[in-house]
Amino acid sequence: MSKNKVQPKILPGFMELLPEDQIAFNKMYDTIRSVYERYGFLPLDTPLIELSEVLLAKAGGETEKQIYRFQKGDNDLSLRFDLTVPLARYVAQHAGELAFPFKRYQMSKVFRGERPQKGRFREFYQCDIDVIGQDSLDIVYDAEMPAVIYNVFKELAFGSFTIRMNNRKVLNGYFAELGYSEIIGDILRTIDKLEKIGREAVTEELEKFGVKAEDAERILAFLALRGANDDVIEALRAQNIENELYKQGVEELATVVSYLRLFGVEESAFIIDLTIARGLDYYTGTVFETMLNDYPSMGSVCSGGRYDSLAEYYTDQKLPGIGISIGLTRLFYQLKENGLIPAAGSGCVARCLVIPMGEAQLGAALTAASAIRGAGISADVYCQSKGMKQKMKYAAKIGVPYAAIIGEDEAAQGTVMLKDMATGEQKAVTVAELADAVRA
């Protein structure tokens, strides 16, 4: 390379894929979008750049440090760091023009200037759905969310998965009853580490926060409740907790479980797990996490929950909602690391590469490609003046499923020599039959 060239590179923490992986990524993206749309969610596309004053109305601490924030002219600008704050801003701004419940999906990039490390990205896709009510939002929507998750992960087909559900009222009410209302935050954060640091370390940490030894025992037994969903609900009802919030939370859990069955979600795909708390401050009811059963180390691949107030920084209107988010960039990276992104010959959008042997067959080649495209199937024509060997080498390299070769005879007869690139088999096919012959 000449000395005066600039080295072509991108920043660490940014994902950029080669065609084969990009196609696999887009397939996942399209699957998620298709399920979201099938459930009637409306598309939304907010600007990537917002006024810092608006975007950071709520932010603080760690979030604020990670923001890409800059001045342009007189404006203090920031790149969005999630899709929830722009949704809150949008709903507050356009409340008069929207119909509620407002169901929207947004699947776009967000930005966080984290220290780059394996599997963490500074620019990544979030695939969000939320339902926002005006004043109130029925609990049926709490069951619709996991029903959507269920269908997304069934169609993504990366093996069995479990949606873990909890309700923040159950946790909050329970700890209020035990007299730990003031340290609920500390307790929940400690509990959140149960899987990471283990029971003993959690007990010790709880005691440091002022939890009595016998209460720590009870709390851990409570949180370890597992089993058939109806059994867990019965066990929760039998806890002798009189706190009203607790009781309400338990009945909400029971309701969501019964609705999930109406939504057709298999019983094996969702469990009540009282350790699920979710870090964010604003969850107030149902919360979810989703695990791929064979890959627990991936952590939650889809999380979310119910919140009382979407947009309180922008409006006095009460806008309760429920939402979930799939971090698609991270998920794709993890699936790839685990060998779950198929690598075989799929670096090609076209189902068939039409190859004219010489320039004289170009017309016939274009006609053949049009016949395939007319059936809605992708086709490409190799148009470089090269030898047949190089043309076939190109077909092999791009991983196209079929090559349709057209020489003098084929052009004269209105046929192609169709080669299955995987098996090497060849057969003469008429142009009229070609689309069906290459269909997936």
Added chain:
Amino acid sequence: MSKNKVQPKILPGFMELLPEDQIAFNKMYDTIRSVYERYGFLPLDTPLIELSEVLLAKAGGETEKQIYRFQKGDNDLSLRFDLTVPLARYVAQHAGELAFPFKRYQMSKVFRGERPQKGRFREFYQCDIDVIGQDSLDIVYDAEMPAVIYNVFKELAFGSFTIRMNNRKVLNGYFAELGYSEIIGDILRTIDKLEKIGREAVTEELEKFGVKAEDAERILAFLALRGANDDVIEALRAQNIENELYKQGVEELATVVSYLRLFGVEESAFIIDLTIARGLDYYTGTVFETMLNDYPSMGSVCSGGRYDSLAEYYTDQKLPGIGISIGLTRLFYQLKENGLIPAAGSGCVARCLVIPMGEAQLGAALTAASAIRGAGISADVYCQSKGMKQKMKYAAKIGVPYAAIIGEDEAAQGTVMLKDMATGEQKAVTVAELADAVRA
């Protein structure tokens, strides 16, 4: 609104749509993507943020002033201002891993901090395709580009359109022969204004640059050549211009015209227009613009051309290519301004809103919605506990084509009362027939 609230708003020059328009926008986006893929173009998704040193290797002047550029940690970063520079960087970086010709599409947002004005955007979608060759790229690809444009605008269905073609070699060779090689840039820029400022002002301006009066006459007569494409080519051949570049350009035009017919592009959809020059420095052969015939004031809605060297700032490799770009955000805005974005009842993704009359019918409603979704059709269920009047008002507001109402009787019989929201007609339909009844 309380005083302590932040006013929810976005920056001027950023497009954000209400659901109805967003659905129309996405439909256009999906149509373009589908045509690009049908021609075998591969998807690419580069980061929005790049190193300034890399992204601005070539930029300068006006472009550089418009860049969103900022510091984060030790890094000097910029938001991309087009999709061509990231493509150049990508191809130079990954040349060893790509198959050439490399055909890629990218349809994403780019950023330019222009002074905001009507119809100009600071954040907008570009929908690009390019074909990149290694060392050489056959001229057939020059005809594939307008063939793709032709199919895109046919499927977008915004009325008749014309692809205007020229070849920079024709212009460059012609002006070299007349002895104006040194001021070709000035001449071309002046010519570019022909439609805006008229023949007289152009002549005057040309004379200021040193063009003799009789040459100005000849040049303007030359540029005014119009007619059937074959006639224009004959007229170009008969110009008595001996310059080799000119002759080559004329034969390239002739070749592209003949291939366009092979690609099945209607003769009425493309014309040779010698006034098309394109502003960018790097076009070296075929150039295109596309006009909607009924809306000439929109200007070109899809432009592009052939360049000798995609990535010379990053690599010594010769990477000739050809590409086109649709500025989708601006196009959508212009179509909307001209009343071409249909406004009628399409603010809804779902084809059918299922409405249980009471909570007891929720199960039946979810079953009905599943039946519709099972056929790949979008359905929504209204789950708020409201009166029927409010439920129907919601259905009317979102503009859903059908409402499927389920009361006690319907639930018992496995039917719904299907209401066509446009005509008001109602009829009983079994759940098994429902998907077909609401299909578009």
